[in-house]
Amino acid sequence: MNPSLIRQEKINRSGVKSARSSNLKRRKFSQSLAFTFLWLMGFAAMAILIWIIGYVFVKGLPAINLEFLTTRPAGGFDGEGGISTTIVTTVYLVIFTIAVAAPLGIGAAIYFIEYASESQQRSKFIRWLIKTARTGVEILAGVPSIIFGLFGFAIFVSYMKLGFSLLSAGLSGACLILPVIIRTTEEALLAVPESYREGSLGLGATKWQTVTGVVLPAAIPGIVTGIVLSIGRIISETAIFWVTLGGSYRLPQNLMSSGRTLALHVYMLATETRAFDKAMGTSAILIIIIMILNLAINLSSKYFQKRLSGK
Amino acid sequence: MRSSKLNGNSKIIAKDFNLFYGDFQALKDINVDIPEHAITSIIGPSGCGKSTFLRSINRMNELIPSVRTTGNIFLDNENIFTQDVVELRKQVGMVFQRPNPFPKSIFDNVAYGPRAHGLKNKAVLVDIVEKSLVQAALWEEVKDNLNKSGLALSGGQQQRLCIARALAVEPQVILMDEPASALDPIATLKIEELIQNLKKEYTIVIVTHNMQQAARASDYTMVFNMYPDRSGYIIEYGKTTQVFTNPREKITEDYISGRFG
Numbered sequence: 001m002n003p004s005l006i007r008q009e010k011i012n013r014s015g016v017k018s019a020r021s022s023n024l025k026r027r028k029f030s031q032s033l034a035f036t037f038l039w040l041m042g043f044a045a046m047a048i049l050i051w052i053i054g055y056v057f058v059k060g061l062p063a064i065n066l067e068f069l070t071t072r073p074a075g076g077f078d079g080e081g082g083i084s085t086t087i088v089t090t091v092y093l094v095i096f097t098i099a100v101a102a103p104l105g106i107g108a109a110i111y112f113i114e115y116a117s118e119s120q121q122r123s124k125f126i127r128w129l130i131k132t133a134r135t136g137v138e139i140l141a142g143v144p145s146i147i148f149g150l151f152g153f154a155i156f157v158s159y160m161k162l163g164f165s166l167l168s169a170g171l172s173g174a175c176l177i178l179p180v181i182i183r184t185t186e187e188a189l190l191a192v193p194e195s196y197r198e199g200s201l202g203l204g205a206t207k208w209q210t211v212t213g214v215v216l217p218a219a220i221p222g223i224v225t226g227i228v229l230s231i232g233r234i235i236s237e238t239a240i241f242w243v244t245l246g247g248s249y250r251l252p253q254n255l256m257s258s259g260r261t262l263a264l265h266v267y268m269l270a271t272e273t274r275a276f277d278k279a280m281g282t283s284a285i286l287i288i289i290i291m292i293l294n295l296a297i298n299l300s301s302k303y304f305q306k307r308l309s310g311k
Numbered sequence: 312m313r314s315s316k317l318n319g320n321s322k323i324i325a326k327d328f329n330l331f332y333g334d335f336q337a338l339k340d341i342n343v344d345i346p347e348h349a350i351t352s353i354i355g356p357s358g359c360g361k362s363t364f365l366r367s368i369n370r371m372n373e374l375i376p377s378v379r380t381t382g383n384i385f386l387d388n389e390n391i392f393t394q395d396v397v398e399l400r401k402q403v404g405m406v407f408q409r410p411n412p413f414p415k416s417i418f419d420n421v422a423y424g425p426r427a428h429g430l431k432n433k434a435v436l437v438d439i440v441e442k443s444l445v446q447a448a449l450w451e452e453v454k455d456n457l458n459k460s461g462l463a464l465s466g467g468q469q470q471r472l473c474i475a476r477a478l479a480v481e482p483q484v485i486l487m488d489e490p491a492s493a494l495d496p497i498a499t500l501k502i503e504e505l506i507q508n509l510k511k512e513y514t515i516v517i518v519t520h521n522m523q524q525a526a527r528a529s530d531y532t533m534v535f536n537m538y539p540d541r542s543g544y545i546i547e548y549g550k551t552t553q554v555f556t557n558p559r560e561k562i563t564e565d566y567i568s569g570r571f572g
Binding site for chain 2: 117121193195196198199201202204205209213217218285307
């Protein structure tokens with residue numbers, strides 16, 4: 001209701017019943033009180049975020065220059081050198097991890113949403129298996145990353161003798177993000193209207209043609225969002241890679257090479273050297289990358305929305 | 312009611328057909344012949360199984376896990392339940408209540424069916440798309456914008472696009488589930504005109520809630536009703552003129568005159 005109408009209301013009612021108008025006053029007071037309170041909370045949350053990001057940028061940006069970005073870390077008590085190899089290692093690790101986890105996760109989600117109901121009819125055992133698998137995914141999504149790290153250390157690094165390597169770290173990272181990709185893909189598939197599936201099946205398309213021809217294209221935006229979120233997760237995790245990737249600051253030569261990601265480098269600089277400025281500089285780079293990723297999510301979802309709605 | 316033999320060749324024959332959702336029987340002893348190259352409308356009160364019966368003809372109900380059927384339905388004297396379901400749906404197209412174009416271009420929407428059945432030749436596809444859109448009375452409105460998204464069309468145009476999409480597969484039967492219920496009166500009239508033109512080449516079965524639509528647009532009318540246990544059955548079936556002017560059953564008369572339903 002617009003303000004002039006409220007005023008009108010007040011005039012109409014005043015004099016008729018004073019009790020009612022005092023009630024209105026009280027209601028309006030509680031309304032403005034709540035409004036102020038909520039505004040303050042929103043403002044406080046924003047302020048804290050800006051404080052953190054601002055602090056990292058103010059402390060970190062002076063350390064960033066072309067040399068910092070293009071030379072490799074040299075180690076030592078003062079954290080000599082730059083961060084070039086850590087950037088490269090991060091990129092390698094992200095690509096490898098997604099290459100492993102995305103097909104697995106998307107495939108599993110397609111099975112759970114599009115095919116599971118059919119196989120469930122066939123036997124009680126399969127129904128139980130699917131239910132257990134989905135519950136497992138839910139639980140895994142909430143497990144702390146270091147536990148995936150310990151698992152990776154025990155299985156990939158030690159038992160399978162893959163050592164501290166991109167391979168070990170990538171496989172452990174894939175386990176970590178698998179639940180994320182499965183859940184986001186499931187949600188994206190569930191959001192595809194049933195009428196698309198009926199339309200396609202009604203034309204005599206097979207189930208698989210329906211999935212690839214109509215369902216997946218419509219679900220792509222949600223799936224892409226899930227993958228980008230997973231990329232962010234890989235970039236920002238530390239502990240899991242500390243126990244699977246090792247910490248070498250040399251350029252990784254192959255999948256068996258050890259390495260250190262940006263986030264891991266920040267951790268090392270902060271705990272083992274006096275180069276606090278360089279830790280902050282690396283953090284600033286990390287934050288910038290995460291910002292770019294978020295921007296990418298926004299742009300891609302806008303692009304897909306436009307393409308799908310046809311406007 | 313036993314099946315009533317009507318004039319013309321039977322295209323679809325249902326014999327002692329029953330359908331259950333879990334323990335609930337939704338259709339009871341359906342026996343009916345649906346003639347070729349004619350429009351057969353299915354009317355009746357809400358919840359009496361009209362759509363369920365329609366969706367049985369191309370086995371769309373199988374998408375619901377709890378559905379179970381007994382008895383048979385024949386298409387050209389072939390049992391549809393022993394045919395491959397993909398082949399069946401190629402012969403029996405369907406248009407849904409709400410227009411459901413895919414989020415693709417107009418061209419890709421119409422070409423979807425033929426492509427799914429393995430047609431790759433671009434020139435042939437272009438021909439089929441044009442022919443189908445002309446048949447669906449949409450060609451003149453979209454011929455310059457075939458790359459535009461199907462979702463950018465108006466509701467009535469979308470429904471005609473869905474009809475074109477069904478025609479592109481060259482089915483013999485087209486099932487329509489209240490195809491005009493989500494459209495305005497002008498768009499509805501367009502769809503009705505279009506259906507009249509289609510009956511020369513296709514057998515059309517249409518579920519409708521609109522008595523006038525059934526009366527003016529169909530050749531035969533099937534009236535569904537339900538037993539006290541809510542399972543649906545056919546109470547009357549005959550030429551539309553007979554059903555509407557001289558119904559055999561009191562319930563039919565009450566229903567079409569708007570006394571219930």
